[in-house]
Amino acid sequence: MRLSEKRKTQLFLVQLMLPGVLLVGFFLVYPIAKSFVMSVTNWHLLRAADGHYFVGFYNFREFFGLTYLKKTFTVTALFELVSVVGTIGGGMLIALLLNKKFWGRTIIRGISMLPWAIPAFVVCQIFLLSFNGDYGMLSKFLTALFGMSSSSYLATEVPAFIVVSFIHIWKAFPFVSVMLLAALSTVPGDLYEAASIDGANKWRQFFSITLPSISPTVVTLVIMQAMASLRTFDIVYLLTEGGPNYATNVIGNDIYVNGFKLFKMGMASAEGVVLFVISMFFVIPYFMREGKEIS
């Protein structure tokens, strides 16, 4: 039977989309669906001989009954806030500086990307040595500058949180600065000329011209950074493993500890489901925005 042209086109489109759909299905949809299934089973790797059976919301009750849960949620929320403000603020500052013409700008632009390019493991090893209370360069510097105790900054709750947040921001802001730099380059220069003629100072120009012009990019970056910070695990685990006393225990780290150190896959999956639900608060507005912009 000969296919109509329309059917042929549809078949062709399906053939083109099929590999992508299969990959997304296999690497994204299936793992997410599996996590949901595991979150309602007693999946414990060391008790595999007992089999995995349905336990309803038992894992969720276990998770919400953890004594350190309130602290974990507080730390995660604070980390979100600090990270987003830090990366957007830091990225904006660097983007504004790099948007100006000066000698060596290209080289500086390249160097500013280094924190983003260096693997998290290497970054954490460098900072672990730098913040050591007895021989760390950074801790000596901070002690000399502020007169603070040279005890290891990663061994005390508030300093450990500040250090982890700082390193996360340090690693993430170059990407933000690149995106903002691209957005800044689209702002017409004559708007600034006109504003100067009208007597607007630099601050006024920033808030009245720059920020409104690049606001779509800023909003997108805020949502992206919020989502990225929410799932942070590597830096926290490598630096403090969530300690001391859960002071840096974000949800991403807790999922790893429960799933891969304690082998409580069911509980870790339940935590993952909770994280999934929380991240929907960022994902849905993001896609709604995208939808509005497209339409």
Place this chain on the structure above:
Amino acid sequence: MKKLGWLLLCLVVSTCIFAGGTAEESSDVVELNWSHWFPEAEQQRFITPAIEKFEEENPNIKINQIYIQNVDYFKQLAVDIAANNEADICTLDTGDGFSAYYNIRKGGAFIPLDDRIPGYVVSDGTQLEDVDLIYSNQIDGKTIALPWFTYAAPVTIYRKSLLEEAGVDPTDLEQWDTYYEAVKKLTKDRDGDGKIDVYGFAHQTEGSVLIRWWTLHWIWQLGGGIFPNEEGPYTADNLIWNSDANIKASEYLLKLIKEAGPTGKYTVNDALQLFANGTVATMQATTWCFESLENMMEEDDFKNDLGIAYFPSYGNKRPVTITWGNPVAISSNTKHPDEAFKFIAFLHSEYAQKLMTRVPVNKVAREQYAIEYPYQAKTLNMVLEDEQRMVPDIVQWRDLDNIIHRSLEDAFLGTKTVKNALDWGQSEMQKIMAK
């Protein structure tokens, strides 16, 4: 036609992938996989030569090493057993327990060896039953692994020159009260710049397996622990983590750390490094520490400036110590248990054991070991006089250990008082055991 051609190509490629993906043994040679975590230097020293010798004697058996980094090994082992994909021969750690891994599979993940050991003679004439600790690795009364080698812990190591300089007698290190005075005396600002240059003491403060190992010896000596004498019944009611003995021992350690130790969070390896470069004058050590120190210290310092003293006693209470090891077990999924047993038995031969840098369990090999590694041999002799104890080998061990790490880290970093840290640990462990 074109479509048929593509379809045929896909079929051929798929067949090649699946055909090439499975390791086919020839009918003559048996291949066995052996998983362990010993890095290249140690492989070259005592693993690869043993394998080569074995394969020379048994040309029909080939041993493939599967190296997995230490930090990931037990995670990987658990996953492999759950997936029925573990190696034919698995290296275990008595300090990590067997139950957790053995019970992943119904009927047990490792085969019992009791029927194979009696009367077995290794190729060099070694009677397997004469090997030390040969029946020591048991679950439910069944021997599920052969010992391979052992460690011993702990003793106190010290820098002789630093003790001399401070006027401290090594015997002062052998009692809790005199040890405290000694480490305080050893802690000094040598160059008068207001900063401490030499610490009298070091003890891991970072929460991990070793903080528990290092601390338990102190706790056990006062009659504390996790469960009484670490024996059953292993129930929530029987936990003693926040007992007076535990609090007293931990507070003593905290006092040493605060008044005579480096600041902040550090591991045993960090402490060994500080000891090696003369920043720390005394610390507790096990047999494997000497290997690390030999690499870290100047040769002359290692040979002549390193002293060993008994672990400090509390009054007339002797230390409670540990000998533990990395035994080798045979997977219950292996298709070649006889060949696997032949190999793990060979690891206890004089030849294989003489290659060891750890403490051999073959008595003849240990005589040579004592000459080549005098510090390790001395340590073993010192601790064998004391009561030996092991941590509970129960399914919940991993959860309990995680809580113990956090509890001790909180105590030693000062984020909680010792009592609060141990109370928290007790409460969390009771929840685990109550399930």
